[in-house]
Amino acid sequence: MHARRTWFTIPLLLAIGSAASAAVQSREVEYKQGDTVLQGTLAWNDAVKGKRPGVLVVHEWWGHNEHARNQAKRLAESGYVAFALDLFGKDKVTTHPQDAQAFVEEAMKDPVATAHGSRPRASCWCRDPHVDPKRIAAIGYCFGAASCSDAHAPVTISPRS
Numbered sequence: 001m002h003a004r005r006t007w008f009t010i011p012l013l014l015a016i017g018s019a020a021s022a023a024v025q026s027r028e029v030e031y032k033q034g035d036t037v038l039q040g041t042l043a044w045n046d047a048v049k050g051k052r053p054g055v056l057v058v059h060e061w062w063g064h065n066e067h068a069r070n071q072a073k074r075l076a077e078s079g080y081v082a083f084a085l086d087l088f089g090k091d092k093v094t095t096h097p098q099d100a101q102a103f104v105e106e107a108m109k110d111p112v113a114t115a116h117g118s119r120p121r122a123s124c125w126c127r128d129p130h131v132d133p134k135r136i137a138a139i140g141y142c143f144g145a146a147s148c149s150d151a152h153a154p155v156t157i158s159p160r161s
Contacts, residue, residue: 023047024076026069029083029125030090038086041069043076044130051132054125057084058144061100063093071139083125087144104143 026043041064044052055075059068064086072082086092088103126133 024073026073026076037090038064038088039090040064040086040125041072041084042081042125042128043069043072043084044081044128045076045079048079052130053080053135053137054128054131054133055080055082056125056136056138057082058138058140059084059087060141061104061143062095063088063100063103065093067141068144071141075139081125081128081130085125 023046024043025046026041029040029042031038031040055072057068057072057075059065064084068084072084075082087107092103094100094103125131126136
C-alpha cells in the first residue's frame with residue numbers, strides 16, 4: 001500500500017513542479033546608457049496576478065552571464081519580477097579576470113553618470129506592468145553587491161555562497 005502511494009505522489013509532485021516553473025516567463029530587454037547598448041533579462045511568473053515586488057539583479061564582474069539570468073528566473077519562481085541588468089554592454093561577458101577588471105574599470109570611469117550602472121538603467125524595467133514600483137529591492141553578487149549600494153533600491157542583499 002505504501003509503495004502505491006509513493007508511485008502516485010511522485011508523479012503528482014513532478015507535475016505540480018513542472019506547472020509552476022512553466023509559468024515563469026523571461027525576455028531580453030535592450031536599452032541604452034549613453035551610446036552603450038545593453039541587454040538585460042526580465043523574468044516574471046505568469047501564474048502570479050497583479051503587480052508584485054521587483055528585484056534588480058546585478059551581476060558579478062564577469063558581466064551579464066547565465067548566473068545573473070538564472071537568478072532572475074529563480075526570483076520569478078518565488079513570485080517576484082526580476083531584472084538582471086547589464087552594466088558593461090551587450091555581449092560583454094568574460095571568464096578571464098584581466099578582462100573582467102577592464103570591464104569594471106570602464107564602468108567606473110564616470111560613476112556619477114552611471115551611478116554604478118544601477119540607478120539610470122533600472123528605470124526601464126520598473127515600468128513593466130507586472131512590477132509594483134513602490135516595492136523594489138536589489139541583489140548583487142561580488143562586484144554587483146557593491147554596485148547595489150548606490151542603486152535607488154533601499155535593500156542590498158549579498159548572499160553567501
